[in-house]
Amino acid sequence: MPPDLTPLMRQHRQIKQRYPEAILFFRVGDFYEMFYEDALVGSRLLDIALTSRDKHKADPVPLCGIPYHAASGYIAKLLRAGRSVALCDQVEDPRTAKGLVRRDVVRVYTPGTVIEPELLTAGEPNYLAALAPGPRGVGLAWLDLSTAEFRVLELGAPWTDALRDELLRIEPKELLVPDHEAERIRTALGAALNVTPAVITPVPASAFHPAASRALLLEHFRVASLAGFGCDDQPLAWAAAGALLQYVKNTQPGASLSHIARIQAYARGSAMVLDRATQRNLELVRRPADGQVDGSLLHVLDRTSTPMGARLLREWILHPLTALPAIAPRQEAVADLHGDLNRRSRLRTALRGVSDLERLMSRVVLGTANGRDLCALKDSISSVPDITRLLATCAAPLLRERAEPWEDLLRLADRIARTLRPDPPLSVKEGGVSREGFSADLDELRAISRDAKAWIARIETQERERTGIDSLKIRYNQVFGYYLEVTKPNLPRVPAEYIRKQTIANAERFITQELKALEDKVLGAEDRIRALEYDLFDTLRREAAATASRVQALARTIALADAVASLAEAAADGGYCRPDLTERDILTITDGRHPVLERQPLPGGFIPNDVQLGGPDQRLLVITGPNMAGKSTYLRQTALIVLMAQMGGFVPAKSAVIGLVDRIFTRIGASDNLVEGQSTFMVEMTETAHILHHATARSLIILDEIGRGTSTFDGLSLAWAIAECLADRNRIGARTLFATHYHELTDLMRTHTGVRNYTVSVRERGDEILFLRKIVEGGADRSYGIHVARLAGLPHEVLARAAAVLARLENGSAQDPAGQGRFDRPPTATPDPTLSDPTMPAPHPILDEVRQMDLFGMTPLEAMNKLAALKERLEKESGT
Numbered sequence: 001m002p003p004d005l006t007p008l009m010r011q012h013r014q015i016k017q018r019y020p021e022a023i024l025f026f027r028v029g030d031f032y033e034m035f036y037e038d039a040l041v042g043s044r045l046l047d048i049a050l051t052s053r054d055k056h057k058a059d060p061v062p063l064c065g066i067p068y069h070a071a072s073g074y075i076a077k078l079l080r081a082g083r084s085v086a087l088c089d090q091v092e093d094p095r096t097a098k099g100l101v102r103r104d105v106v107r108v109y110t111p112g113t114v115i116e117p118e119l120l121t122a123g124e125p126n127y128l129a130a131l132a133p134g135p136r137g138v139g140l141a142w143l144d145l146s147t148a149e150f151r152v153l154e155l156g157a158p159w160t161d162a163l164r165d166e167l168l169r170i171e172p173k174e175l176l177v178p179d180h181e182a183e184r185i186r187t188a189l190g191a192a193l194n195v196t197p198a199v200i201t202p203v204p205a206s207a208f209h210p211a212a213s214r215a216l217l218l219e220h221f222r223v224a225s226l227a228g229f230g231c232d233d234q235p236l237a238w239a240a241a242g243a244l245l246q247y248v249k250n251t252q253p254g255a256s257l258s259h260i261a262r263i264q265a266y267a268r269g270s271a272m273v274l275d276r277a278t279q280r281n282l283e284l285v286r287r288p289a290d291g292q293v294d295g296s297l298l299h300v301l302d303r304t305s306t307p308m309g310a311r312l313l314r315e316w317i318l319h320p321l322t323a324l325p326a327i328a329p330r331q332e333a334v335a336d337l338h339g340d341l342n343r344r345s346r347l348r349t350a351l352r353g354v355s356d357l358e359r360l361m362s363r364v365v366l367g368t369a370n371g372r373d374l375c376a377l378k379d380s381i382s383s384v385p386d387i388t389r390l391l392a393t394c395a396a397p398l399l400r401e402r403a404e405p406w407e408d409l410l411r412l413a414d415r416i417a418r419t420l421r422p423d424p425p426l427s428v429k430e431g432g433v434s435r436e437g438f439s440a441d442l443d444e445l446r447a448i449s450r451d452a453k454a455w456i457a458r459i460e461t462q463e464r465e466r467t468g469i470d471s472l473k474i475r476y477n478q479v480f481g482y483y484l485e486v487t488k489p490n491l492p493r494v495p496a497e498y499i500r501k502q503t504i505a506n507a508e509r510f511i512t513q514e515l516k517a518l519e520d521k522v523l524g525a526e527d528r529i530r531a532l533e534y535d536l537f538d539t540l541r542r543e544a545a546a547t548a549s550r551v552q553a554l555a556r557t558i559a560l561a562d563a564v565a566s567l568a569e570a571a572a573d574g575g576y577c578r579p580d581l582t583e584r585d586i587l588t589i590t591d592g593r594h595p596v597l598e599r600q601p602l603p604g605g606f607i608p609n610d611v612q613l614g615g616p617d618q619r620l621l622v623i624t625g626p627n628m629a630g631k632s633t634y635l636r637q638t639a640l641i642v643l644m645a646q647m648g649g650f651v652p653a654k655s656a657v658i659g660l661v662d663r664i665f666t667r668i669g670a671s672d673n674l675v676e677g678q679s680t681f682m683v684e685m686t687e688t689a690h691i692l693h694h695a696t697a698r699s700l701i702i703l704d705e706i707g708r709g710t711s712t713f714d715g716l717s718l719a720w721a722i723a724e725c726l727a728d729r730n731r732i733g734a735r736t737l738f739a740t741h742y743h744e745l746t747d748l749m750r751t752h753t754g755v756r757n758y759t760v761s762v763r764e765r766g767d768e769i770l771f772l773r774k775i776v777e778g779g780a781d782r783s784y785g786i787h788v789a790r791l792a793g794l795p796h797e798v799l800a801r802a803a804a805v806l807a808r809l810e811n812g813s814a815q816d817p818a819g820q821g822r823f824d825r826p827p828t829a830t831p832d833p834t835l836s837d838p839t840m841p842a843p844h845p846i847l848d849e850v851r852q853m854d855l856f857g858m859t860p861l862e863a864m865n866k867l868a869a870l871k872e873r874l875e876k877e878s879g880t
Contacts, residue, residue, distance in 0.1 A: 115362050
């Protein structure tokens with residue numbers, strides 16, 4: 001350490017060395033200062049002026065600072081930029097300190113460990129996650145410090161795809177990884193981290209040691225075994241959880257983490273696995289285009305009154321259940337509130353009086369809650385009796401069994417009401433928090449402070465009368481405190497008990513024992529008021545912290561009631577029906593609707609459609625029809641209806657019988673993945689391969705335009721083979737909706753049991769096309785692409801040329817409009833039987849070359865030249 005550093009800068013350097021990755025906010029007076037590299041980074045990210053310390057030196061120290069009372073806003077900016085902040089405060093009273101005031105880090109802010117309301121989104125979790133890779137799999141742990149939700153999961157190898165899917169569902173704000181694995185994990189996760197922009201934080205690999213992590217967890221939860229949490233046989237999960245817990249302890253020095261009272265082993269089989277393609281394509285909790293909740297399924301269903309309920313509803317959407325015994329109680333509870341408008345309305349009104357109990361309690365336990373937080377806790381508990389009475393009247397056991405008196409919490413609310421003012425200030429160390437009459441000592445100190453001026457005036461009058469000195473005055477300054485000032489002509493009248501303090505030009509200054517005693521009372525009163533009020537408040541906060549487990553249980557009850565009431569309200573508002581759930585292989589929907597699109601102002605309104613899928617005769621529906629006619633909407637609404645049913649809600653339909661599915665797979669739309677070097681077609685084939693490898697006969701599969709990213713014959717061949725695989729009950733046999741522009745796929749119905757053809761109705765009036773958006777049985781032989789292009793605004797001359805080319809192609813060999821050659825109609829796109837029958841001989845190489853040709857991308861002359869070259873090759877091979 002350089003010897004010429006001042007004591008202050010030496011102290012800064014020592015503390016900074018302990019937190020090299022964080023930006024250090026170093027308290028100096030009324031400011032948090034940043035020095036050196038922190039100042040350079042902070043000035044740029046926070047857009048504040050950069051200055052310097054010791055400007056007279058040849059190498060001044062870069063410096064920038066922020067007011068201490070405005071720190072939270074600046075911390076939020078740095079967290080959004082992916083940086084962490086170490087908050088270094090004065091930890092002793094400057095007035096009593098000998099020499100330099102002692103400072104230390106009291107809190108480390110990282111994206112995954114924030115608990116302040118202004119840094120969080122109310123209805124969304126804020127997860128810190130940790131990964132522990134191992135030779136046979138990976139452990140994943142995730143914790144929301146603001147709510148104490150703590151979960152673990154262990155995945156076997158190969159784990160990359162499954163881990164990506166889970167991270168997309170969890171959306172962690174920060175991801176802890178072993179430092180030596182950071183780059184490998186970053187590469188393996190790839191696009192998942194682009195969709196879920198978690199900050200990757202490397203931590204020492206030793207933090208992930210399974211034995212040390214297990215010991216830490218046992219000590220924290222005060223148990224002898226992790227078997228009660230369901231993860232005693234998951235060493236990689238322990239490793240991740242232990243590293244995560246240790247990281248939280250390091251970022252919250254000295255704080256109690258007693259509110260983290262349990263850890264849950266997440267069982268993937270109990271909830272439907274939704275891969276990243278399905279989450280994206282169905283727009284479950286946000287739109288993939290801009291990340292906004294508006295326009296998602298969550299936006300439609302979220303009628304919650306509390307942040308706890310909003311977070312639980314979000315979890316239900318992302319984790320639909322797969323077992324009827326788990327779904328039925330939730331569905332019955334929704335039906336109970338759906339059928340009673342009066343009870344539902346009264347319950348939702350009572351719930352609005354409840355604040356975010358989970359996050360309130362976390363701040364209480366961590367010692368950061370202020371007076372307003374405790375008042376919000378008191379007001380929330382005061383709403384509980386009304387909620388309890390309403391739950392007790394419900395018929396559904398899921399709601400009725402949650403009704404209990406919560407008398408211990410009502411006693412806590414009463415104590416808070418008697419202790420705190422109804423509108424306390426934000427700061428708990430500046431006084432003004434406690435009620436009058438709560439503490440006799442506090443009331444006396446307040447009276448002293450309030451009456452100090454009157455007391456001083458009374459002593460001044462008393463001394464004038466006693467000494468006969470009419471000009472005697474009591475004055476005050478910060479050096480001497482209170483003193484009596486007597487002009488020099490009146491000095492002979494000064495009583496002997498006056499103690500001389502200072503001589504000035506025209507007067508002398510004195511003190512008395514009485515005045516000194518009053519000074520001690522008056523000047524110390526404000527300090528003692530602040531100290532006593534803080535002690536009383538801290539005692540109350542610790543009493544509240546002792547009830548953490550009870551408040552968390554109440555929060556879970558509130559969240560459940562709120563989420564159920566939200567689903568019931570959405571069902572009543574949207575005219576949804578209660579689906580009939582069954583283990584049978586069936587999916588029957590009458591007048592099904594898309595829950596999001598039906599709320600949009602569509603021309604002619606939303607057109608509902610039926611679905612009949614399942615059993616031996618309806619395994620795969622080939623859906624053809626024009627662009628923009630509603631095929632993709634039909635596919636998505638079917639998947640959403642199934643998902644809504646299995647999360648326990650009602651569905652947008654006239655009626656629905658839904659055989660439970662184990663997974664929903666979707667392959668919709670065209671997009672590339674440049675980060676991972678994948679073209680649009682590669683993404684399409686990768687997602688399709690994932691479906692073919694993981695789907696079962698109980699799955700629901702939604703496919704839209706498979707094979708359109710390559711040449712016509714290649715795409716058709718792939719689409720044909722994929723459809724055969726899905727329809728064949730000896731291979732996959734899943735319930736599948738297969739939308740396509742390859743009209744040739746309608747021939748599958750002739751050769752494969754279980755395939756049915758459906759199309760979208762169209763009405764033609766001359767050159768005008770009317771899309772009826774109604775799905776009917778049958779096949780289509782046109783896509784009306786040129787009509788859609790006209791609606792999109794393509795130039796008239798381009799449309800005219802396209803129509804002429806299309807006519808020549810459809811009519812077979814004919815002179816093209818420019819008279820420069822002839823279009824030979826391509827062979828009928830009948831699937832080559834060798835594609836699905838391995839016993840057949842391999843096709844001629846020229847056939848493969850023809851399949852690769854993009855005829856529609858060639859000019860007439862290029863097509864004629866290519867055909868001539870192929871003919872010449874065949875003639876040479878045959879010897880003619």
